[in-house]
Amino acid sequence: MTAVEPPEHVRATFGLREVTPVALGDWDGGWRCGDVVLSPVADHPRAAWSANVRETLRVDGVRLARPVRGTDGRYVVSGWRADTFLEGTPEARHDEVVSVSLRLHKATAELERPRFLIHQPITPWVDVDVFVAADRAAWEPVPLRSLKVGGMLPATSPDGRRSLETLTQLATLRKPVQTPSQLVHGDLFGTVLFAGTAMPGLTDITPYWRPPSWAAAVIVVDALSWGGADDGLLQRWSDLPEWPQMMLRAVMFRLAVHALHPRSTPEAFPGLARTADMTRLLL
Template sequence: MTPIAEPPPQVLTTFGLTEHPLIPLEGGTVVGWRVGEVVLSLVPDNARAAWSARARENLYVEGMRIARPIRASDGRYVVSGWRADTYVAGSPEPRHDEVLAVAERLHEALAGMERPRFLLQPPAAPFTDVDVFNAADRAAWEDVPLRSARAAGMPEPESEDGKQSVEALKTLAGLRRPVDLTSQVVHGDLFGTVLFAGAAAPAITDIVPYYRPAAWASAVIVVDALAWGGADDDLIERWSHLEEWPRMLLRATMFRLAVHALHPRSSSGALPGLLKVVDQVRLLV
């Protein structure tokens, strides 16, 4: 990940953040800047950042801390590609069941929210990370996996592990069955982004929107936790009360395989854990 440069003076001025020093927030590299009790961060997509800000502005979820957006002096949520949010203390921890409990409460609160229009837009060149995740999401649900990616002209994976992830994706696609669940706005990237600070309530700083069943978003957490988070295998069973659980795990695993196949920064070291989940899911469906 490339370190984030300091926000320019006009951004600080527009958000009214000129009275405090800039303190880098690090996560291996600089991922944002703290200015007093505010965090400034670059956004990958202005429309999604503004949507997330509006969604979080007055959202209340029992037992959760939520970073609130700071509006600029002219009312904007995003200025020159930067957003500002209240600082919430904490860091990610491997408390997987608690993250899943956060997901249930959060998605209950988001259930009535309208589908953002930008989620209907197909991926388009020049491709960004947003386009990659958009195409990967569609790959798990469309009749022919990766059809949207190919139609948009996304390059086929050339690495051996990329090709392997496509083969695993095709294998799982053959095991799919129709899903009869209501889709809603969900946060599709909760693994590794929920912040914990001792006994304080868990916190989120963003909402990464997808329009899928709530159980799918929980399944993504489980897939990530099993593949890369050191979770015990019983995590699947502990959350098996969720609707159409094996089918949601299948679609979530397909989503992650598609991300691995399409993303230019995918690491070969990430695939073995994901293939382990593939084997587990094949036994369930």
């Protein structure tokens, strides 16, 4: 699928009329325009929220992409956002990504819960609703009950059904957790930028309202399942609060995404199933 170049009127509104866009690979379809990156927005409220937070947030040891407002003060213009460009690319530095997560979530601990995280997804379902539904499936008493009420149907492919079966089995191993929820970034794997010895860079914040150790567990699940991480990664962060239960819910979350997302592929399931087996041994 050919990437869509930011329209001329969008570039003009962000003050980039005379700059030729260059496609980037690590910014969710973003285009570099000099020192600014224009990126398509999947969800307007989340994009505006992230820009507003990143405008003033300070995180120890982390470079944050700052939003660039349009000439009229907007963060989002016709489905595009603008941010300062950061040097770097994602690398398999998994422990460092977990460390970024912990520092970031110290800084976001006082942020209020955005209203859009409270709302139940409604039809027609969009991409972001899949992740909202999957997140809730990992925590609600009966996984996917709210999903069925909302009218979304899980995948019927063999790997999709296996994901649901594994999810249901893991749900019986959950125990109540006491760690309080707060605003966390729930999608750090593959989105942290590294440039040699420079501080890690972060281009966006994908908001969830969960414990910080859950967000760290999602990174570990992703790294073990698809990032080629060594098995020791699972134990190296075991001193985080309620780690076995956070890993359990992180695996359930990713299993639900796999079962629900229309672009899930059969090749992604074996790594996830292996991580689920490793997590069972923690419990």
